[in-house]
Amino acid sequence: MLIELNNIKPTYMSDAEISASDIYMQESVLFEKGKKYLIKANSGHGKTSLLNFIYGSNNNFNGTINYNGISNNKVFDFRKSKISYVFQDFKLFPNLTVFENIQLKNTLTNNKTVEEIDIFIEKVLLGHKRNSLVKNLSLGQKQRVAIIRALCQPFEFILLDEPFSHLDRENIKLITHIIVREVNKQNASLIMTSLDEMNVLTFDKVLNL
């Protein structure tokens, strides 16, 4: 899938706030299949907004977003099979266990078996927390759950909104490795937002927001 942004501008931001952006107000910004993009900006510059625009969960923008050349208002349907999203605020269910949170998403597509999910949980070093309620996890642990939940569905694009904000260097390395493997396996694209440069991963393009 190819995602193209045309003249995107959040309705709630002034022209001055987005004057130096590589994305906002640009005639055409392309996100191509199989490529990795980093979107870099300080806080409050609309990184999350941009991912939400692409994901279809926020429509407060001017301009158009085309998916494979079509301005699609049924973006919602992409959530199951085409676009996966690691939310900055995780959007986990605190009263479900780690496994249940992942399985809740997986039941929509049945993309992974229970064993595959368990392997993921083991890989991110949460095996001992498999049956713990998410509300009892640390932020870093929650972040890892959110990431593997996003990896358990078929996708052509994965959106990661500051995915490592609560992780230490070791964990970042580990998780990056798992993400890249899954992205390559599914021949998908990756769009990650971050406050700074990320040197754990090689990006095809870095865009300043």
Add this chain to the structure above:
Amino acid sequence: MLFKLQKRTLVVSQIIGYALTIFGGITIILVTTQFYFDIKPLLSQQTDMFKSKSAVISKNISVFKTIDKEKIYFTNKEIKELENQSFTKSISKFNSATFKINAYSKKTETIPVFYTDLFFESISDTYLDVETDEWKWEPALDFIPIIIPENYLNLYNFGFAESQGLPVLSKNTISQIEFNIQVSGNHKSKVYKSKIVGFSNKVNSILVPSEFLSWANKEFGNLSRNKTSRVLIEFNDPSDKTILEYFNKNNYSINKEKLEFSKLVFFFKSAMFFVFFIALVIIILSISFILLSLNLLIQRNKELLLNLYNIGYNHNRIAKFYQVFISLTTVISIITSLIISNFIRNYYLEKIINLFDFTANKNYILLFGISLILILIITYNILIIKNIKKIVIPRNEK
């Protein structure tokens, strides 16, 4: 997983409260409605006399009136006034015979000899509750048909015959007895054959065809004495409250028993309506209550529902749990109330059948209950979907 997640959002006490109130309200509605349908034929049977919507009016007789008899007659002005009342549909005067009448028989095997003075009245045929081919009179015929009140026969059979050791008579036997009527006046006299051709429940008098009476009053009677002491009124609506007020005010006498019964029916219907109304309020409140609870539940769990939508559950899938849950609760409550209502109905039918000659009406409980289930479930499902959609889908979705 979704079930486990959404189950936690429910407040059990609210669901139980809803289930109980909707059960109570619907049971009362079903029972009162069915009871009303069941009892209706019984009421209309009892008010059959009132189907004709008519009553005989006379003036109350007081000590003074026994002295001054003129006061028992209606003046033309009074009749005009009665005619002009809003409750009056039509009015018919009773004509009285103004000549002397005797009835007597010859001795037969079954009937003892009798001789009695009589009086006759007549009224327009349209008000009669007796249908017979024999109800006609022509000057050429020497036969006068007579209608007597049914209670005269009862009075004779159960009072007079019983105490005097006389035989009891059926309507049929009486109708076959021929006797003689002698009318006299104006120095003339004539003997007619006569028979009782019918029994009236409505008119409490001895009636002859009005053609005969007007002819005989001219022939034998004193026309100047022809005054009206009783009138038959046909009402537009016998349960009209102004009727009794008017008659009390003018000191007219009416067969109050009939009006009392219609008052009783009125109170019964009012009571039924009141109970029905209360039950309706209970149902409306319980429906509003559950809709409000659902709304609150959705608002309180807005984040959870939004998260579900964000990870790819569409609004239909999210709403499904609440739809199924509320529908099931409603169905179980209403089916329970259907069973209880039927049980109550069977119980009261058993009692009524013991007391009255009564055939049960059609059972509407099931039909009514199923319709209610359908209406409620459709309403709930539409509203739940609408509310969830409002919460999860971004407002200005293009």
